[in-house]
Each structure stands twice: as structure tokens, then as C-alpha cells.
Amino acid sequence: MLEINNLHVKLEAEDKPILKGLSLTVGAGSVHAIMGPNGSGKSTLSYVLAGRDGYAVTDGSAMLDGADLLEMEPEDRASAGLFLAFQYPVEIPGVGNMTFLRTAVNAQRKARGQDEMSAGEFLKVVREKARALKIDAEMLKRPVNVGFSGGEKKRNEILQMAMLEPKMCILDETDSGLDVDAMKLVSDGVNALRDAGRAFLVITHYQRLLDHIRPDVVHIMADGRIVKTGGPDLALEVERNGYADILAEAV
Amino acid sequence: MTALETELRADVRDGVDRETIDTVQAMSGSYKHGWETEIEMDYAPKGLSEDIVRLISGKNNEPEWLLDWRLAAYRRWLKMTEPRWAMVHYPDIDYQDQYYYAKPRSMAVKPKSLDEVDPKLLATYEKLGIPLKEQMLLAGVEGAAEPRKVAVDAVFDSVSLGTTFKAELAKAGVIFCSISEAVREHPDLVQKYLGSVVPPTDNFFATLNSAVFSDGSFVYIPPGVRCPMELSTYFRINAENTGQFERTLIVADRASYVSYLEGCTAPKRDTHQLHAAVVEIVILDDAEVKYSTVQNWYPGDEEGRGGIYNFVTKRADCRGDRAKVMWTQVETGSAITWKYPSCILRGDDSQGEFYSIAIANNAQQADTGTKMVHLGKRTKSRIVSKGISAGRAQNTYRGLVSMHPKATDSRNYTQCDSLLIGDRCGAHTVPYIEVRNASSRVEHEATTSKVDDDQLFYCRSRGMDEEAAVALVVNGFVKDVLQTLPMEFAMEAQSLVAISLEGSVG
Numbered sequence: 001m002l003e004i005n006n007l008h009v010k011l012e013a014e015d016k017p018i019l020k021g022l023s024l025t026v027g028a029g030s031v032h033a034i035m036g037p038n039g040s041g042k043s044t045l046s047y048v049l050a051g052r053d054g055y056a057v058t059d060g061s062a063m064l065d066g067a068d069l070l071e072m073e074p075e076d077r078a079s080a081g082l083f084l085a086f087q088y089p090v091e092i093p094g095v096g097n098m099t100f101l102r103t104a105v106n107a108q109r110k111a112r113g114q115d116e117m118s119a120g121e122f123l124k125v126v127r128e129k130a131r132a133l134k135i136d137a138e139m140l141k142r143p144v145n146v147g148f149s150g151g152e153k154k155r156n157e158i159l160q161m162a163m164l165e166p167k168m169c170i171l172d173e174t175d176s177g178l179d180v181d182a183m184k185l186v187s188d189g190v191n192a193l194r195d196a197g198r199a200f201l202v203i204t205h206y207q208r209l210l211d212h213i214r215p216d217v218v219h220i221m222a223d224g225r226i227v228k229t230g231g232p233d234l235a236l237e238v239e240r241n242g243y244a245d246i247l248a249e250a251v
Numbered sequence: 252m253t254a255l256e257t258e259l260r261a262d263v264r265d266g267v268d269r270e271t272i273d274t275v276q277a278m279s280g281s282y283k284h285g286w287e288t289e290i291e292m293d294y295a296p297k298g299l300s301e302d303i304v305r306l307i308s309g310k311n312n313e314p315e316w317l318l319d320w321r322l323a324a325y326r327r328w329l330k331m332t333e334p335r336w337a338m339v340h341y342p343d344i345d346y347q348d349q350y351y352y353a354k355p356r357s358m359a360v361k362p363k364s365l366d367e368v369d370p371k372l373l374a375t376y377e378k379l380g381i382p383l384k385e386q387m388l389l390a391g392v393e394g395a396a397e398p399r400k401v402a403v404d405a406v407f408d409s410v411s412l413g414t415t416f417k418a419e420l421a422k423a424g425v426i427f428c429s430i431s432e433a434v435r436e437h438p439d440l441v442q443k444y445l446g447s448v449v450p451p452t453d454n455f456f457a458t459l460n461s462a463v464f465s466d467g468s469f470v471y472i473p474p475g476v477r478c479p480m481e482l483s484t485y486f487r488i489n490a491e492n493t494g495q496f497e498r499t500l501i502v503a504d505r506a507s508y509v510s511y512l513e514g515c516t517a518p519k520r521d522t523h524q525l526h527a528a529v530v531e532i533v534i535l536d537d538a539e540v541k542y543s544t545v546q547n548w549y550p551g552d553e554e555g556r557g558g559i560y561n562f563v564t565k566r567a568d569c570r571g572d573r574a575k576v577m578w579t580q581v582e583t584g585s586a587i588t589w590k591y592p593s594c595i596l597r598g599d600d601s602q603g604e605f606y607s608i609a610i611a612n613n614a615q616q617a618d619t620g621t622k623m624v625h626l627g628k629r630t631k632s633r634i635v636s637k638g639i640s641a642g643r644a645q646n647t648y649r650g651l652v653s654m655h656p657k658a659t660d661s662r663n664y665t666q667c668d669s670l671l672i673g674d675r676c677g678a679h680t681v682p683y684i685e686v687r688n689a690s691s692r693v694e695h696e697a698t699t700s701k702v703d704d705d706q707l708f709y710c711r712s713r714g715m716d717e718e719a720a721v722a723l724v725v726n727g728f729v730k731d732v733l734q735t736l737p738m739e740f741a742m743e744a745q746s747l748v749a750i751s752l753e754g755s756v757g
Binding site: 073093 | 705706708709711712713714715716717719723726727731
């Protein structure tokens with residue numbers, strides 16, 4: 001599904017290397033977690049994959065089902081099935097959440113040569129998916145993320161994911177700012193989307209999210225590279241001992 | 252007395268995608284109404300003189316009093332100087348180097364009905380999507396809940412081609428016709444109200460209009476009548492080197508109601524063209540008028556070549572108690588916009604509202620806003636202005652809120668938001684506030700924001716292309732104002748907002 005090979009990325013503005021030869025392969029149907037200390041490049045990885053400006057790829061490649069992601073515009077990556085749940089979802093004043101969702105869904109359908117979803121059909125689907133995430137009608141009407149609590153914003157990201165039905169989902173610290181109940185809601189939302197044709201890359205600082213979303217593979221990232229890869233136990237090890245031992249071992 | 256004059260200037264913003272700005276510049280081809288109708292025209296000789304004023308008056312078969320009125324205005328105009336206080340810059344206009352009257356030759360003998368009008372002229376309006384057949388709605392409206400009728404007055408250069416639904420309106424007692432026809436058919440009404448809101452001495456451009464206005468619309472709604480349909484006028488400038496000077500007069504008698512729409516387009520030309528219109532609205536006791544404009548004159552190219560100079564005086568006089576007026580404008584066109592639709596709140600408990608979206612892109616310059624003059628007791632006004640600047644454009648909100656000593660217990664609320672796109676445009680806010688009594692209240696809120704890269708990236712990461720993303724964000728910004736427009740216009744305006752900023756960003 002997702003193949004990242006020897007990826008080197010620097011910040012355009014500061015000429016500062018962030019990713020230094022990162023390689024990673026995520027197969028269909030699997031859940032991979034990336035953990036790592038602050039500043040290891042986790043969020044940069046998610047932004048580069050989604051196509052945000054401000055980063056220069058100096059070497060390496062990133063392919064989604066054989067298509068070169070790095071050559072594509074952000075919207076084309078989305079239509080190709082890539083989805084990034086933002087760590088800090090963006091507010092868009094005056095634009096209703098529902099309008100935003102429908103515009104996004106139909107833009108992707110159009111890009112894929114499918115018919116637009118009718119208003120009635122869309123409404124039915126969105127209500128059903130929103131209910132599972134405890135998102136009420138009022139929240140669907142409010143402007144996108146404006147005045148949303150931290151938990152509401154993250155649930156809203158998962159709703160978008162559920163509506164867009166991507167193949168490759170990247171969750172960038174989706175657990176940050178969530179209380180226990182909200183974490184459960186969000187995790188349930190993610191777990192409901194797990195299937196054989198879909199893959200997840202879960203970026204997190206903490207083991208506790210991984211109690212809810214059980215990963216198949218855990219990677220430890222440091223200084224722009226994957227330094228260790230293991231099973232779910234690796235996350236528990238980090239939780240117990242911190243990153244110091246792993247990093248020392250990697251050097 | 253408290254007087255306040257402030258100016259907020261914010262003309263740079265960081266982190267704009269270079270590519271997007273280039274796209275904005277490349278979009279000068281996106282003006283959709285820039286084509287020309289090839290048709291034989293009769294012109295008055297070039298330039299302005301007493302003879303030209305007499306000729307225009309003669310062409311309209313006007314009575315003596317109106318000719319005298321025009322001539323007095325002309326003589327006064329000669330002694331006036333062009334106002335230059337607005338934040339717009341343009342070379343001196345040579346008033347002798349243009350035509351003041353242009354009429355399609357086929358209109359020499361006034362057709363009895365629209366059926367007899369030259370098919371080329373009718374085709375022009377069809378192409379613009381304006382219905383001149385009485386069963387149609389304004390074009391582009393899909394899924395309208397129920398078909399609605401809209402009566403249209405079509406003004407082409409200096410003349411009105413005709414007005415639809417006249418008979419049906421007449422049944423309700425509503426008069427809707429061209430102003431030249433009203434002068435002939437309803438002279439008492441015209442003489443009573445013409446110039447009573449915007450006197451011929453008002454300002455340089457209004458005085459020029461008073462001397463040379465050729466056509467425009469006239470509306471009279473009798474007491475107690477709710478106008479059975481929306482009324483609209485579509486102005487089309489077609490002839491080259493010709494100014495358009497239309498004059499609109501709307502009178503809403505006691506306890507009546509009317510909603511009026513105005514649309515404007517012009518062909519693409521390399522030279523600038525002058526448009527100096529006057530709109531007067533008289534509103535008597537308990538009457539209400541909604542006036543909506545979608546101004547889409549040709550804005551000129553990205554270098555500032557061509558485009559309409561739009562110097563317009565619009566004013567509503569709430570002459571009666573509890574009279575109410577609502578101006579809504581969507582200003583996307585013109586090289587230069589100089590326009591301040593105003594409300595004179597004379598009657599006690601009268602209300603004025605002004606909702607504005609002004610978009611300036613490329614080399615466009617807009618200096619627009621409103622005046623709320625509170626004279627009566629317990630009068631209320633509300634101003635919501637949304638200015639959007641892109642390219643090298645300069646966009647100024649200029650507004651006056653004035654509370655006179657007798658306007659006790661009056662209130663104003665002003666909200667003034669600016670959105671900047673790119674790093675070479677400017678947004679300016681110039682509010683003038685005068686309060687001469689102790690019981691009135693004035694509130695002013697202003698914000699300057701930007702379509703930021705994070706918003707656009709967020710939208711794009713969900714699958715919207717850049718244009719769709721900008722349109723979505725900008726439409727969110729102007730939503731409050733779009734909601735005040737009649738449905739047909741709201742849809743037209745929404746797509747116009749997208750077109751005006753095509754490819755641009757944030």
C-alpha cells in the first residue's frame with residue numbers, strides 16, 4: 001500500500017534537514033504505529049506525505065499503490081486514497097461542517113470520475129456516521145472546527161475519514177488533548193474502519209492510544225529515521241523505559 | 252460632539268504561495284461578459300456642452316421643466332471640481348473625449364413591446380442570462396422551491412429596451428418603467444420626487460448625471476401594496492468611448508414593500524469607460540425597500556488597462572416614520588469603484604441596513620461604504636461590510652455614522668471585515684463617527700484576516716482543488732452578506748465571488 005524509501009526532506013525556509021533516509025512499508029489491512037521523541041520528524045512525515053508546502057524532498061520516494069505521491073498535488077493524493085487526520089484541525093469560519101464534508105466528498109468523487117452524491121443520500125450517510133461518533137446535528141451545522149473543543153475537533157477528523165473512505169489513513173497525534181472517554185470514541189471510530197483493504201499509520205507519543213487501536217507493527221523514530229521496528233510489545237517497552245535505551249542501542 | 256477618524260492599513264501578509272498569486276494574475280481571461288454586441292448605433296456628437304444636454308432632453312421628448320433642470324445642473328457642474336479624496340488613483344478624465352448618448356439605431360422608433368425589439372439586442376440579454384420573456388426566472392436557478400416571477404427593465408447603453416410584466420404590475424397599481432417613459436406618462440410623480448433625495452447640486456458626479464442622464468428605471472409602489480414580484484434592472488454598456496449615466500427613482504408609498512435588483516456588465520475594452528449613475532429611493536411611513544446590486548462591470552485586465560470607472564451616488568430617504576431600507580451590494584467589477592449607498596433616517600423609528608461584499612483583484616481599486624445619517628428618534632442602522640483584496644488591488648471601506656441632536660435613543664452597529672489575498676494588495680478601513688446626543692449608541696468592530704495557507708492545505712488535503720478551496724473559504728467569509736440577497740442573486744453572487752478570485756489564494 002504505502003512504500004517510503006530512503007526519504008530525505010528538509011525545511012525549505014531554513015535549509016534544515018528533518019527526515020534523513022526514512023524507509024517504511026505499510027501493507028493493506030495493517031496498522032502501523034510510529035512513536036518517537038519530540039522533534040524526531042513524525043509530524044513532518046505526515047505533512048510531507050499529504051503534500052503540505054514548505055518542505056523540499058531532496059532524495060528518496062513515497063509511493064501509494066505504485067503511484068508517486070510526491071509528484072501529486074495534495075488534492076490528488078486525497079483522491080488517490082490518502083487521508084491525514086490533523087494534529088491541529090484548522091478552523092474555517094462561515095463554512096458549515098456539512099457543506100465542507102459534502103464539497104470534499106464530491107470533489108473526490110468527481111476526480112475519480114464518479115457521480116456526485118445527491119443531497120439526500122449524503123445526508124443519510126453523514127447522519128449515520130456522525131451518530132456513531134456522537135456528533136449531533138448542531139455540530140454538523142456549525143462552521144468547520146470553529147469553537148469546537150479539542151475532543152470535538154478530533155471526532156470531526158474521524159468523521160471526515162469515515163465519509164471519505166480512504167485507503168491509507170495517517171493519524172497525527174490524534175490522541176493529543178483527548179480525555180479518556182473521547183479517546184475511546186475516537187478509537188472506536190478508527191477501529192470500525194479497519195478492514196483488509198485499508199491501512200493505518202498511527203503517530204503517537206503514548207502507548208495508551210495503542211491500547212485502543214491495536215497496532216500490528218510499531219516503529220520508533222528518531223532524528224529523521226526509523227531506528228527500531230517491532231511488535232506491539234515495543235510500545236510497552238517505550239512506556240516503561242522511555243526512549244533512551246532504544247536510542248542508545250540505535251547509535 | 253465626538254468625531255473619530257481612523258485608518259487601519261494592512262497590506263502585507265506572509266507565506267502566500269507564489270504560484271497562487273501568479274494564477275490570480277493569469278486569470279484576466281475569466282471575465283465572462285466581456286463580449287460585444289455588433290450593432291449600428293446612433294451617437295450624439297462627442298463631448299459635453301449645453302447643446303448635448305438639449306439633444307439628450309430632446310431625444311427623450313422631455314418637458315421644459317426637465318430641460319431647465321438639466322441645464323441648471325450642467326452650469327453648476329462646470330464650476331465644480333472632481334472629488335479626489337477617495338483612496339483611488341487614476342489619470343484625469345477628459346470629459347470632452349467621450350460620447351454622452353448612444354442608442355441602437357433600431358431603437359430610433361421606440362418599439363411598442365419587447366417583441367418588436369431588434370433580435371440582436373434580445374440575444375444580448377439572453378446570452379447574459381437575463382429573461383426578457385415573462386414566464387422565465389432569472390437564469391441559473393436550479394431547484395428553486397417554486398417558480399418566481401421577476402420583472403426586468405433592460406437598459407442598453409443610453410436607452411431602455413423595454414420592461415417586462417408591465418400589465419401584471421399595473422393591476423397591482425405598481426408603476427415600473429424606464430425613467431424616460433415615466434417623465435412622459437407620470438410627470439407629476441417624477442417632478443415631485445426627482446432630485447429630492449440626491450439634489451442636482453449634490454456632488455460632482457451626481458450633478459454630471461443630472462445634466463446628461465439618458466435612461467434608467469422608475470418604480471412607484473402605491474400605499475399598502477406589497478409588490479407582487481421582484482423588480483430588476485440590467486444595465487449593459489456596449490458602445491465604445493461612451494459613458495453610461497442612468498438614473499433610477501424608486502418611490503415606496505405608505506406601508507408598501509418592494510424588492511429591487513440591479514445587475515451590470517460591459518464588454519472588455521482597452522480604454523476606460525465612465526459610469527456615473529444616481530439612484531434615489533423615497534420611503535414613506537411604514538414602507539420598506541430592499542435594493543440589491545450585483546455589480547460586475549468589466550474590471551480591466553491585470554495591468555489595469557481598460558475597465559469601468561464607476562462613480563455612483565445611491566441614497567435612500569426614509570422620509571416617513573418606521574420606514575425601512577436595506578442595501579445589499581456585491582461589487583466585483585469596475586476598474587474603480589466610488590460608491591456609498593446611504594440611508595437618511597429621517598422618520599422616527601426608521602431603519603437602515605447596509606450589507607456589502609467588495610472584491611478587488613489585479614489592479615482594481617475600490618473605495619466604497621455607506622452613510623447612515625440618523626435624524627429621527629429611535630432610528631436604527633446596521634452595517635456589515637466584507638472587503639476582499641487580491642493581486643495589487645486596493646480596497647477601502649469608508650463609512651459615516653452620524654447621530655444628530657434630535658436622533659435620540661438611536662443605535663448603530665458596524666462590522667467591517669477585510670480579507671487579504673497575496674502580499675501586494677491593501678485593505679483600508681476609514682470610519683467616520685459623529686454623535687451629537689447622549690442617548691445614542693454606536694458600535695464599530697473591524698477585523699483584518701487572510702485566507703491562510705493552513706486553511707487551503709486543509710481543504711486540499713480533503714480533495715478540493717485550489718480554486719474550490721479558495722471559493723469555499725471566501726464564501727464562508729462573505730456568508731453573512733450573501734444571506735441577505737434574494738435567492739437568485741445569492742446564487743449568482745456566490746459563483747461570481749468564485750470567478751472573481753479564480754485560482755487566487757490565500
